[in-house]
Amino acid sequence: MPTSLTVRPLTAPEFNARVVPALSVREAENGLPLGIAQRLALQPEAAVGALLLGVESAGTIVGAAVWTPPHDIVVTRLPEGAAARIATECARSGWAITGASGPEGHGLELAEQLAGLSKAAVRLRLRQRVYQLTSVNPVPRAAGAMRRASAPADVDLVARWYAEFAEEARLAHPMGPRDWASATIASGSAFLWEDATAGCLACLSRETPNGRAIGPVYTPPAARRRGYATSLVAQLSQDVLTSGKRFACLFTDDANPTSNHIYESIGFCFICRYDAYSLVPRVE
Secondary structure (H helix, E strand, O other): OOOOEEEEEOOHHHHHHHOHHHHHHHOOOOHHHHHHHHHHHHOHHHHOOOEEEEEEEOOEEEEEEEEOOOOOEEEOOOOOOHHHHHHHHHHHHOOOOOEEEEEOOHHHHHHHHHHHHHOEEEEEEEEEEEEEEOOOOOOOOOOOEEEEOOOOOOHHHHHHHHHHHHHHHOOOOOOOHHHHHHHHHHOOOEEEEEEOEEEEEEEEEEEOOOEEEEEEEEOOHHHOOOOHHHHHHHHHHHHHHHOOOOEEEEEEEOOOHHHHHHHHHHOOEEEEEEEEEEEEEOOO
């Protein structure tokens, strides 16, 4: 294990000042830890119980990990030996971590290190892809138009679709559907494609210095194959770029070629694979 590596717990302001600039070299790939760190810096009360770790080598940031319970610990690409040091820091601090996510095998490496210290087993929960868009391709638009979801009229619908999305996407720790819908609508981040009636939901989520994530995106089964998701995501992506961001990004299910093709047709380009793993009690 390289002796020059150190893992340091940081406050949200420290993480944003020291780690975020280094992670922004791969901004779309690192959008999840970057977005979490930015939110924690803006909402100090949300940082209670969170764990922000910077990985350094000779004073230079070379990786990071972010954990907000009860979710997965999210890790960036790491140099050799860093996953073991992160796992040791988590075990020393007594953190009850039940999953790990990260790009291109690094989430698996950390999950295995954590499992070795806690006598847990590692289970693959979800294979994902990260996509990035810097310009929107001209795509056929479906009948209807995008509108911002409003309260209280749309809360029940958005809550129901979020619950269906969470089940279909196998979210490990979904929020209460109605609480999530109310908060997302109140923030102005939920949008519907409406063709006589609402046919698709897409939301704006975390921000990074130069990007904005889109998700979740959900079309109920009865409204699929009508172009609603293509139209809604294309317009929302253009709005992100028009707002001054350099790119939009999103996560997709690696096993869903239909949705991946839709996003590629809009102009999203593959950045990396990004997998999620659960730590479960080992059966002796």
